[in-house]
Amino acid sequence: MDWKLTVNIYIVVFLLLNITLGYILYSNYDENSDVLQSTESTLEDANIEIEQIVMAPEEGVPQATASMYEFTAENTATQTDFVVSDDNYTITYDVSAEDISMDLEILAEYKEVNIFNGTSYRYSEAVSDMTHQVFLQYYNGFPIFDASSAKLTMTGENRTVETYEQSLLHNFEEVETLFVDAIITPQGIVESMYTRGFIEENSIIELIQIGYDTVTVEEGRVLLRPAYEVIVVDEVGNERQFVVDAISLTGAIRERE
DSSP states (O other): OHHHHHHHHHHHHHHHHHHHHHHHHHHHHHHHHHHHHHHHHHHHHOEEEEEOOOOOOOEEEEEEEEEOOOOTTTTTOOOSEEOTTTTSSEEEEEGGGGOOOOOHHHHHHHHHHHHHTTGEEEOOOOOOOEEEEEEEEEETEEEEEEESSSSEEEOOOOEEEEEEEEEOEEEEEEEEEEEGGSSSOHHHHHHHHHHSSSOOOTTEEEEEEEEEEEEEEEETTEEEEEEEEEEEOOOTTOOOEEESSOOOOTSSSEEOO
């Protein structure tokens, strides 16, 4: 066997493969650049401004399944003055006798010490108001935007907590990681919402951030699917909040009430 010829052939094939791969990478980069420029042009023409972006990290966003925690008499035996929903997935405590201030710093400390799995919740200014301080559950550093199954809500008039309502996801099982290239860019999401009629011209996107929405896969079990929280203010000052599928331009768009 002519080893010198074999080596030369290998080198030529290797160089051809590198040239081909380089061309593919360049073409993809060029195509993505064209898409980004087109998106930026569309938003600029519509006078839509994005103020704050929290993007998916380079390592991507892990998808996972989780179970909805069932509150029962057994696991709430040390507590008093509570009501459990019919499906056992939400529990409401009467804490009016404890004189807990609605001050955010006090609530943050209270949940860490007194609430079951309280460390998994973080404050959400977007869905809070004067009488409701809302904390969303987080998974792997990302907020879960679900409206019912992963939230802690402190409610009270006169700046004193009267009740708190809790729902919780647990038993997380990671199923796959969606790398950042599989997740639509924030700008692409905003353009899609504009072309689908959810955002008007001359609007301001106060915040768009990556996190999760949930999809029910069976009774008591959900899939955490990458999604964006999008807060939109139109030209007359009306605010609307959306949770938008992050991996399909024709995916679900859910408006918060």
